[in-house]
Amino acid sequence: MRLVIARCSVDYAGRLSAHLPLATRLLLVKADGSVLVHSDGGSYKPLNWMSPPCRLTVAPGGDGGVVETWTVQHAKTDDRLIVSVHEVLHDSSHELGVDPGLVKDGVEAHLQALLAEHITTLGEGYQLVRREFPTAIGPVDILAKGPDGGSVAVEIKRRGEIDGVEQLTRYLELLNRDPLLSPVTGVFAAQEIKPQARVLATDRGIRCLTLDYDALRGMDDGTSRLF
CATH class of the missing domain: 3.40.1350.10 (Trna Endonuclease; Chain: A, domain 1)
Structure with a gap:
């Protein structure tokens, strides 16, 4: 899993359109290919996301202070999640291994x-x-x-x-x-x-x-x- 804390704006383009203005957020890139955008609130729910099957590509930034642009393209639709990164505050990757699954309390x-x-x-x-x-x-x-x-x-x-x-x-x-x-x-x-x-x-x-x-x-x- 890759954890990136960055100042970024986010656009979702496809069947629905949505925009998140520039702010500091947590970007999660999981081993299954999914990408999730979290804020420091809202409990477990991401602000926006792209579920697999999808592909992430990273391109150099252009104008407006963007240092790099993430484009997450869904493999079966034309939906795209576009993350415009202005500043990276933290970037780390961690191998979590195979999860054993949830063991529910109250057996x-x-x-x-x-x-x-x-x-x-x-x-x-x-x-x-x-x-x-x-x-x-x-x-x-x-x-x-x-x-x-x-x-x-x-x-x-x-x-x-x-x-x-x-x-x-x-x-x-x-x-x-x-x-x-x-x-x-x-x-x-x-x-x-x-x-x-x-x-x-x-x-x-x-x-x-x-x-x-x-x-x-x-x-x-x-x-x-x-x-």
Whole structure:
């Protein structure tokens, strides 16, 4: 990755036209060919950019104090990002290597432990019976007692999809054969529940619960926010 801090103006020409007047900005040239123009604000969003496939060419500057001109040409369209560099304040290149990818926080084991600790997230009057409640086809993430004393099986996923609903359905069928537990109702809990999974769960009488990982960790108290 190449990092250039420069006083520059930027023009985008193609299907849309845009102009950034002269100012100090960060120019990122990535190994995939993309070029991004950042200011010292706006969070992660660049002011302008060109996504690959594209090609960067650098030419000597001309009039008006321009020391060099960058032209980023998209390979499939006539779109061009033109950076007129007036002064280079910093220029460095760094080999970052292959990125292993994003490892998301809030994996299922963490969610299970947090929900067990804060079992009233299911509702007032709920009590934890056991985590990893054993069955013949595998452990149920959480077995709880509802406010009416009935058993509740909770299946926890980071992303709730149809497979998770099917898994909980199998647990419920098995648990409801036990006269000491029956009747057992189900809760499908996840940070994100796909619409198809929600429809299937509702059709089978399974309650869906969206989990707020930060709230469970005590980092975000939803009851004290205005929105």
